[in-house]
Amino acid sequence: MTKIKPCCDIENETIGDKQSNNRVLLVGNPNTGKSLIFNLLTGYSVKVANFSGVTFQAKSGRFIENGHSHMVYDLPGFYGFSDDTAESASSKRVIYESEDPLIVNVIDINHLDRNLLLTKELLLLNKRMILVLNFVDTVHYDVNALTSRLRSLYNIPVLGVSAIKERGIRGLKQTIIGEFETLEAHTKDDKLMRPSKVAERIEQVAAKLNDEKELRFSEVFLSMLDEEYLKDYSPFANDKFMKVEKEVFKGLNIPVKVKLIDTLYEEIQSDLSGLGLIEDNESKLLFLDRFLLNQYVGLIIFSVLIWLSFKITFDLGGIFTIWIDAGVRILGDVIKASLPNALIASFLVDGLLAGIGFILIFLPQVTILFLIIGIMEQSGYLTRVVYITDRFLTRAGVSGKSIAPLLLGFGCNVPAILSTRIIPDSNEKKVTALSIPFVSCSARFPILVLFGSMVSTAYPDLIVAGAYLLSIAVAVTTIFLLRKFFFRGKQSLMIMELPNLQFPLNNTLFNQVYAQVKDFIKGIGKGVGIGVVILWLLSITSFRGLIGPAALHDPILFKQSLAYSLGQYIQFVFYPMGWDVRIIVALLFGFITKELFIGALGILYGTNLAILSQQFTPVSALSLMLFVLLYVPCLGTVFALKQEVGTRWTLFSMVYSLTLAWVVAFVVYSFGGLILFG
């Protein structure tokens, strides 16, 4: 049975579910639309983006149609069975270990020949299979000739689909159900699929290995392609196999694997010949690459885009913020006026509404941020950013492979840390994982917005953009230092597909943003809600018992509360910065999640932005903002780090980030006034 973990996004899921043995595996090259099709089949919203390696971990979900239930697996993309990357290893494992699955091979019709390599290899596995030609919306020829050619050559169902336009999905569902109904479908003759030009030699290998019974051709072939298979799944002894292989392929001047791949490519050419396909069906937007990829112009464009993003976030988001802020306050007044019981009213208004409402105030900005990140991901621009920023990372000591996880960190650090698994070199992987907590995630964004406006009312967007730059600089410097002192070693080389540029404003984008916003709100409802309630309780009780809701509005009374004592214990640490005890309490709660930091401010200071602002000078606001930016992002990242780099390095990361945050805050507080404001 498979040992893939059900994904965090997917609930109520057990692998090897008895109810349904109908297992559907979505397999294909990176960036071919597998995850989008997965979402369309299951109704989930796993991450879909226009760059390679978005899915780094198999995810499963149920697809139910007409009373039939199927388990669908979205597998990380890979190029072929000789691929020895981490993504491919996890996909291959699911394929090898699934009992009698239906393989849905999703391919990008724009890069047929390359995609068909994996198809050819899959066909040799002799399993039930459907071939999906995705991206039919982007080609201008009639795909019918192509689908019927491949159908007759490969003897499997072949469908043209446009996942993004949701065209052909219904047909795909029907075909999946149909395949499970025809039980004998998976016992196809593998003779059909043997690559003719090397078949004879492979048969020779088989014969030499065992002359008693005829071995499955596919098993021999897979053992040649994939070392992992040979080691763990093949019926042959490793050493003997290698010896026989060497003997049979004696005199070959290229590696056997390359010979096999070349042969398959030759066959693909002949499979496709005479169809008159326009192979080079590149997006019309590709001319933009001249500018986007240029090492000078590209960087300028990137900087302007980033600044513009923050500007839009502030100008547009700010309008909504004012409304929500007012709404929250009116709602609070109404509740207080209509509820006679002061304690219940305080629980609802000073606790829940203040804590949660104060985070919701920033929902417009966070939504715009998700939208902007989404546009960069869907358009294919993100991989251009990888290319133009590679030189900085190369100098710091890691390859471009590390950039995608770092960029993912701008959304949420937790999946970003987990995604470092795609980095093949273990030193580079650890270094990247350890630097991700400094990348400013979307949960820190409201904090930057809030304090950015206190630092400068005229240019809050520039302040926030600067904070982002700082977070990137700290992450890159961390990589550099760790590489230099702890994780030395040769830098790995990279090769990565540059996806087509496409117009990003489509359904997928809006669905993804919607799902993220929903997650954000759900997260507030669950974890943050509990934290908020606890803080409210701590604020209105003392060691001797209940003080009452008045403590939240009366600074003198508040001094008796448990929350105050809690903050007071560690206040000495922050003594030089002179922060109020309430800030320190909020920082403590912010250790759990950063949303809770904002929620805590809402409870302790009330949701009135103006009152909170009075507590700070521009310099003290800046020092606090940077502290929050740099210290441990949340408990989730601590667990993720522990899983990926071990306990020792996780502890290191916590100590390091806390120290760094403190030093930066201290320096800014002490000298910031001199530097910033003359």
Add this chain to the structure above:
Amino acid sequence: MLKLENLRLSEAKVGKKYIVNQLQLNESNLILLAQIHITQNVVIEVIDRQKTGLMVIQTGSGRFIIDPEIAKGIFLISD
């Protein structure tokens, strides 16, 4: 006019097209490239290159960001 030239991918010029004649690299990189169909007779166009050497190349099977060190010792016929 085609002529056989012995040059490394890192020496290839932006905007020019090259046909792969023979690749000389270690086995794992050779397999890596073979899988994405960068093998003999494939046409490679160099779209861009960075000062650090990183390149964007275009082949029949798409655009790739590639560290030319990976493809060290490529022998190409340039046109």
